[in-house]
Amino acid sequence: MSASDKEIREGLMEAMGRITSFWGFSKIMGQLYGLLYLSSNPLTLDEMADSLSISKGNVSINVRALERWNMVKTVWVKGDRKDYYEAETDFWKIVKGVLREREKKEFDLALNSVSNLLKKSAEAQKANKTAETAFAIERLKKLEDFIQTMDKLAGVLMTLEDLKRNFLGLAKKK
Amino acid sequence: MSASDKEIREGLMEAMGRITSFWGFSKIMGQLYGLLYLSSNPLTLDEMADSLSISKGNVSINVRALERWNMVKTVWVKGDRKDYYEAETDFWKIVKGVLREREKKEFDLALNSVSNLLKKSAEAQKANKTAETAFAIERLKKLEDFIQTMDKLAGVLMTLEDLKRNFLGLAKKK
DNA sequence: TCCTATGTTTAGAAAGTTCTAAACGTTCGC
DNA sequence: GCGAACGTTTAGAACTTTCTAAACATAGGA
Incomplete structure (x- = not known):
């Protein structure tokens, strides 16, 4: 060498x-x-x-x-x-694996937490309607929606072979 | 409360x-x-x-x-x-910003390093052809290609508004 | 069955990070 | 201008992470 x-x-x-x-x-x-x-x-x-x-x-x-x-x-x-x-x-293989094991798991966890909090809020509101709770529900819903989208996005990213083509296509078009 | x-x-x-x-x-x-x-x-x-x-x-x-x-x-x-x-x-705005400032910068840095190393290798090979150097060049090229693709991918991700639609479309199709 | 070559675990040292309390500097009302 | 109410900075304490050296465990060859 x-x-x-x-x-x-x-x-x-x-x-x-x-x-x-x-x-x-x-x-x-x-x-x-x-x-x-x-x-x-x-x-x-x-x-x-x-x-x-x-x-x-x-x-x-x-x-x-x-x-x-x-x-x-x-x-x-x-x-x-x-x-x-x-x-x-094979970098694509590596990325796919990491994405699946790590990021995906983290999204799922986040989604779970927020969904649980939403459930709790809904119950709280049933028992005692307050503006505070209504506000929390609204915000939590928005957050849940976002995490769901990110989660789906991670799912799509796991089909990276396809993406290497699709994405670059998209990128060029811009 | x-x-x-x-x-x-x-x-x-x-x-x-x-x-x-x-x-x-x-x-x-x-x-x-x-x-x-x-x-x-x-x-x-x-x-x-x-x-x-x-x-x-x-x-x-x-x-x-x-x-x-x-x-x-x-x-x-x-x-x-x-x-x-x-x-x-506005989570999309946040993600876009973080992606631009942080991940994008990191990809660019990586790409730069590897490209520089490739240049050096090419010069080394000109001066003194060895199997080792040829091997390094081959591998570095592969790595450079990968980082370039990831970089483009990050670029595409920055147009997240569109993606929210496109991606979910793709995800459903699967 | 030892002995040796090897990979793993561990206890504590070293380094790095993050936190607090207190000092500091600034701005605004008087 | 002066004092009080702020936000910021900082020095060092507390905590966390990472590393090493040494002990340990295992397996193969003699």
Whole structure:
């Protein structure tokens, strides 16, 4: 690996660190992913720990997290007891998975909370009609409607293969 | 305000706290927003500090952050020196703004980094052809393409008014 | 059955974030 | 101008997160 390759690798590690950090993953997850992404051969825990100058325990935990999000795959190298890892390079697959497991769940939770509050408000109003309660109901309905729409939107985004075409079509038209 | 109204208000504050926290804002921003969203009249710093049992300084900082993201508006009450605040209730406007200022910027940054790395790789290859460099170029190109698509997608999402219609149409069709 | 090479867990250190109380600066009524 | 009523800033406390080094567990080869 030439000096310049090293520079490039480090540049990507830094960029990926920033990205994952921004999206609520750990920075080290990004750096590990960047490292693996530019590696033409799978790497071991020790190699990664060495490359990033962090402890093996830290690598272990973060690589497992990356695996959990399907951003990294384990590779078996015959005749070697070590575990080897390589990057999942299908970004659409990754995005789809994250969207499903994380954002979708969060929308559902929010929707649930608000719907429950609405139910409570309706009951409160039945027992005792006040302007305050009427106001709350109105606002909560609006919020519920919004979250429902966002939820549907997330659902649509999960069919990303199609979207790659559709969206770009839309974008050009503008 | 009845006992139940208080319950509802607190429920929404909790839910909003979770949501904003998930999306990378502070939890208190969410709680403040929830409080204002269910308030039929604008509130002052002290009222908010009191409702959330947090210091006025903390409210000051977080309300300013909410203002920065256009989630809260200042209201002038004639004859009162205090500042009053109320929630922006147009969620689409909020989302659009956040998307533009935050996610879009992050995509642009990522795109920039990767493009730069690609340029560097190309130069490295000119000077010294290696399999490693060729591999890096290939992967970086793929990544650049992906980020570009995501970037365009974010651009499309910013025309959310239209999307509310288009998307839901798509979603139903499925 | 040991011993060694390996991945995982953990306890506490280090770093980072967020909160409060108090000091500060500003504005307005007098 | 002076004092009171504000909003803002800040220094440090409290809390949270992340990291490391070391202990631990496991599995394979001798």
